[in-house]
Amino acid sequence: MSETYDAVLDRIVDGEHATLLLEADDAVVDEYVIDVMEVPEDGRHEGAVFHAVVRDERIAELTYRQEETTKRTENAQDRLDRLSRPLSDEEN
Template identity: 35%
Template sequence: MDGSYTGVVDRIVDGETAVILMEAGPGCDASSEDGPRAIDQLDVAADRLPREGRYEGAVLSVTVADGEFVGADHREGESEEHREAVDERFARLSERLPDR
């Protein structure tokens, strides 16, 4: 997996390791009508991320070479949109199904 991808910080473990879920973009086999799907995971030292992108739910442009993390840029505006989309998805999933 080499190139540039959209990644979302899933969690930061013990304040040291950021778990980044790499997403497939629109048009990829791993995408769905609900939006992108995680296609891989990278574990990266949190201090290698941009300071403003070191939080759960941060959306990043991630560069990978030879399967290794090279760098990332924080996509601030998209982080809020991502959080809203996740909240919406959970709200839809938590709705009661009609009785049949």
């Protein structure tokens, strides 16, 4: 039986292991550590978003989602920008 998730590359350790956080309903539901060579090359960076298929408790497929990665990065930057503004800027 297969299950599908959004997966976010949280970190790469020692250039060898990639930690993926699996998400469902906007919450992290599991974590997998896989060989970094199993990650599509264009998505081998922190914050990359993937479509993940889990089968038999293993990640069977990973598809890099460039548009979703860009969208999440831009949303995070917007939040940081808003939080870094002085309160006096918020009032105007």
